[in-house]
Amino acid sequence: MERQARSHLADAGGQAALGMSGEERTGEAPPLGAENVFKRYGAVAALDGVSLVVRSGECLALVGESGSGKTTLLRCFNRLVDPDEGRVVVGGRDVMTLHPVELRRGIGYVPQDGGLLPHWRVGRNVELVPLLLGRPGAEQSANEALRIVGLDPTTFRDRWPRELSGGQRQRVAIARALAARPRVMLLDEPFGALDAITRAELQESFARLRAEREVGAFTSVLVTHDLREAFLLADRVAVLRRGRLEQMATPMDLIARPATAYVRALLERARITPADAAPNVARGAAPE
């Protein structure tokens, strides 16, 4: 089983692609990579030797039960967490060689709690990164990002975060991550705490965004504990368990060839069937 899991990593471009020279040569949108990454908190191994590569333009879903290391891994890509061991690569560059603040300005991040600044109005929250980057037309970019997530800027720009519903707050958090047109988006359970209808609406917006390339090609990592959401939105799914990567594969391959008993059980528990892995609007426009 171990060997099978490893071959899935190899299929995914595993070790060979970590140099990313091909991507650099062709000047494509920069991918993400983790190479044998370890992170410990006391006795807990939050990440226990994780290696993976996210392809340019791809959406990778990170799934796994609570405490499996999803958030920790995601935060390695924008240096909110620095690993104890291993290498993390963004855009072909080792993140340890990049200034954390500069790195973060180039990456859209939707933290698990949305992370809006409560004492700033919606407009200012969303404009923050384009402003920090010194981009002209920050207000316009913010308005456009609000429209993309289905919020009318004239109605919402001047509201305080506390004057929004949970779903609206989450939309603003996503708009904020989008406003600077990042090539990389990190989303930590962005649709997690929402009612079913709002969640479906936001999932659709995200899928449309990717399909229509409204904001240009972007590479994304989407953390979710909802396997169905992963199957709906992602090109590939990485299953984490106790800080280790059990398997990383397309939804179709995950169903056809679960690498471990754990992955098989996870799919069964979520009642995932081959129909759930059928091509959909989100994946229809995906690369390769």
Ligand SMILES: Nc1ncnc2c1ncn2[C@@H]1O[C@H](COP(=O)(O)OP(=O)(O)O)[C@@H](O)[C@H]1O
């Ligand atoms: N800052 C921290 N201090 C101590 N323990 C942490 C910290 N961050 C994460 N952990 C622990 O690391 C493990 C993985 O956490 P996390 O990455 O947040 O998991 P997930 O997002 O999959 O729920 C958990 O056991 C968690 O308690």
Ligand SMILES: [Mg+2]
């Ligand atoms: Mg988490």
